[in-house]
Amino acid sequence: MIDSRVNLLVLLAGTGTDRLVRCLKKEYTIHGNLESAVEYAFHNTRxxxxxxxxxxxxxxxxxxxxxxxxxxxxxxxxxIIDRGH
Incomplete structure (x- = not known):
C-alpha cells in the first residue's frame, strides 16, 4: 500500500526502519531526527x-x-509556517 499511495517517503532511522526498508520498492530517504525528516518532507512535497x-x-x-x-x-x-515557507 505504501508504494501505491505515497509520493514521497521520509523515514526516521531506527531498528523498525531497517526492517521496513527491506519490503519497500519505492524510493525513500532516512533521517536521523524528526526535524530533519519534517523539513525534508515539507520542502520536497509537491x-x-x-x-x-x-x-x-x-x-x-x-x-x-x-x-x-x-x-x-x-x-x-x-x-516552518512561522518562517513563512
Missing part, C-alpha cells in the same frame, strides 16, 4: 500535498511517548 506523521514503530529512543512525538512534530511544522 503542492497540493500532505505531510503526514504516520509512526509505524515505537520511538522510545527519541521520544518519551507518542504524545511527545506528536507535540514535537507540531512544533516543527508551526516553526
Amino acid at each position: 503542492a497540493p500535498g500532505t505531510v503526514l506523521l504516520s509512526p509505524g514503530f515505537t520511538s522510545f529512543g527519541m521520544f518519551k511517548n507518542e504524545f511527545h512525538r506528536g507535540n514535537e512534530f507540531r512544533k516543527i511544522v508551526l516553526g
Whole structure:
C-alpha cells in the first residue's frame, strides 16, 4: 500500500526502519531526527500535498511517548509556517 499511495517517503532511522526498508520498492530517504525528516518532507512535497506523521514503530529512543512525538512534530511544522515557507 505504501508504494501505491505515497509520493514521497521520509523515514526516521531506527531498528523498525531497517526492517521496513527491506519490503519497500519505492524510493525513500532516512533521517536521523524528526526535524530533519519534517523539513525534508515539507520542502520536497509537491503542492497540493500532505505531510503526514504516520509512526509505524515505537520511538522510545527519541521520544518519551507518542504524545511527545506528536507535540514535537507540531512544533516543527508551526516553526516552518512561522518562517513563512
